[in-house]
Amino acid sequence: MSRSRLHGTSAGKASAFDFLDRNATALGELSDALFYFAEPSLEEHQSSALLAELLEEEGFVVERGISGFPTGFMAVRGEGGPVIALHAEYDACPQNSQRPGVLHREEMVEGAPGHCEGHNGNGAVMVAAAIAVKRAMDEGHVQGTLKVFGAPAEELTLSRPYFVRDGYFDDVDAAFHNHIGAEFSTEYGLAQISALSADFEFAGTSAHAGISPWEGCDALDAVVLMDAGIAQYREHMKPQMRAHRVITNGGEQPNVIPNRASAWWCFRDPTASGVREVFERAKRIGQGAAMMTDTELTIRLRSAVWPVRCNETLARLLQSNMDIVGMPAWTEEEQAFAKSLQETIGKPSIGLNAEINPLRGPRFEPLAASNDCGDISWKVPMGRVWWPGTVPGTVFHHWSGGVPLTTSITHRGALAGAKVLAGAVIDCMGDPAVVEDAQRTFRKEIADTQYEPLVPASHRPDIATHRGLTAKYGPLQEPFYRTTKPVFS
Numbered sequence: 001m002s003r004s005r006l007h008g009t010s011a012g013k014a015s016a017f018d019f020l021d022r023n024a025t026a027l028g029e030l031s032d033a034l035f036y037f038a039e040p041s042l043e044e045h046q047s048s049a050l051l052a053e054l055l056e057e058e059g060f061v062v063e064r065g066i067s068g069f070p071t072g073f074m075a076v077r078g079e080g081g082p083v084i085a086l087h088a089e090y091d092a093c094p095q096n097s098q099r100p101g102v103l104h105r106e107e108m109v110e111g112a113p114g115h116c117e118g119h120n121g122n123g124a125v126m127v128a129a130a131i132a133v134k135r136a137m138d139e140g141h142v143q144g145t146l147k148v149f150g151a152p153a154e155e156l157t158l159s160r161p162y163f164v165r166d167g168y169f170d171d172v173d174a175a176f177h178n179h180i181g182a183e184f185s186t187e188y189g190l191a192q193i194s195a196l197s198a199d200f201e202f203a204g205t206s207a208h209a210g211i212s213p214w215e216g217c218d219a220l221d222a223v224v225l226m227d228a229g230i231a232q233y234r235e236h237m238k239p240q241m242r243a244h245r246v247i248t249n250g251g252e253q254p255n256v257i258p259n260r261a262s263a264w265w266c267f268r269d270p271t272a273s274g275v276r277e278v279f280e281r282a283k284r285i286g287q288g289a290a291m292m293t294d295t296e297l298t299i300r301l302r303s304a305v306w307p308v309r310c311n312e313t314l315a316r317l318l319q320s321n322m323d324i325v326g327m328p329a330w331t332e333e334e335q336a337f338a339k340s341l342q343e344t345i346g347k348p349s350i351g352l353n354a355e356i357n358p359l360r361g362p363r364f365e366p367l368a369a370s371n372d373c374g375d376i377s378w379k380v381p382m383g384r385v386w387w388p389g390t391v392p393g394t395v396f397h398h399w400s401g402g403v404p405l406t407t408s409i410t411h412r413g414a415l416a417g418a419k420v421l422a423g424a425v426i427d428c429m430g431d432p433a434v435v436e437d438a439q440r441t442f443r444k445e446i447a448d449t450q451y452e453p454l455v456p457a458s459h460r461p462d463i464a465t466h467r468g469l470t471a472k473y474g475p476l477q478e479p480f481y482r483t484t485k486p487v488f489s
């Protein structure tokens with residue numbers, strides 16, 4: 001970016017942008033390091049350790065293991081108001097191992113987790129932006145408190161409601177989230193929907209399936225009947241309600257009638273009350289299945305999040321910073337790579353987006369995906385930037401989503417995203433009127449909605465969900481780890 005385009009922005013922002021330009025390599029290396037750790041939800045031990053360590057080395061005071069999440073952290077720097085929070089995820093997904101930079105499906109480790117959504121970049125962007133703001137604070141350009149939250153297990157929509165419930169956001173004035181995308185964009189209004197997930201465990205009686213099946217009560221039958229019941233209910237769901245599941249236990253071998261079987265269900269709706277409605281219906285369907293099979297049902301809540309909403313003031317602020325930063329000027333090689341990838345996966349060969357998106361107001365329908373940052377967005381004004389680090393047409397959680405993630409497309413998109421994030425935080429710290437306006441529009445936006453966490457006050461997360469994946473694949477993934485630690489100078 002040329003100097004002249006910085007005209008009119010504060011000295012703090014100029015300092016932060018210069019810092020990020022100078023440290024573009026470290027930012028890319030950090031994103032790559034997380035990519036190759038490829039740690040699934042709740043197993044982000046090395047990813048969170050690296051992010052927290054970089055912040056600690058920079059002088060942030062780090063509290064690890066917040067809200068009972070071993071891979072969560074809060075890093076704080078500065079004092080007094082305003083209190084601005086950054087939060088992001090860094091988890092990979094099961095079965096998503098993909099060699100980056102190639103134009104075909106190729107696992108690095110067969111069956112292993114991997115990054116096919118770009119959360120490696122989200123974590124890196126957050127930390128790079130935080131360090132850039134901290135340097136601007138050190139230089140006396142702006143003041144306040146910066147709280148950086150490492151949020152585990154976004155892919156299980158898990159951790160941030162607990163952070164909110166446990167009071168970590170009580171003193172926060174404004175919060176920012178970042179996420180990779182194919183576009184450079186921001187928005188306000190309802191953006192993503194509410195989600196709740198729970199285990200439905202049925203207990204019955206084993207018996208020999210050939211000799212005396214009448215002695216058994218088949219727990220797997222209950223799982224199947226509940227599945228059929230939800231399938232019938234689908235016709236009567238409202239358009240954006242969702243129900244999806246995996247069978248987590250279907251028995252051990254067919255000649256033993258399973259005395260235990262379970263399914264892990266996830267329900268969604270645009271509102272927190274709607275998701276409660278689907279859950280209550282599913283509970284009754286599950287109880288019906290238990291009654292039909294003479295089994296007993298135990299329901300165990302895994303996670304529950306509010307929809308994601310974005311604040312108008314902070315969206316406008318992010319947009320104004322996007323206008324300053326601009327879309328990366330993609331090279332011919334980057335465009336050619338993007339087009340080849342699009343061709344390979346049967347999508348229109350349109351290359352990378354050349355322009356930033358105009359500000360998006362409230363969507364007619366929010367995206368039928370969820371993010372556990374939803375709860376934060378009802379507690380304090382929250383803004384989110386989607387930074388352009390992936391190729392249009394590629395699909396999250398599909399191998400094509402993993403292909404660009406260590407290329408210059410992700411690296412340069414991440415740099416642009418970090419600048420926007422740092423710029424917006426500096427704007428908040430530099431002018432009290434910005435935060436006051438965000439608070440004012442936030443109160444108007446949420447109106448009479450009473451935020452109550454969907455997770456009960458006594459609920460504790462199950463942090464062992466993916467422990468088996470790490471035990472199985474961790475040693476096989478280790479040879480791919482990057483050996484140089486990123487250095488921000």
Ligand SMILES: [Zn+2]
Nearest residue numbers: 117119154179
């Ligand atoms: Zn994501």
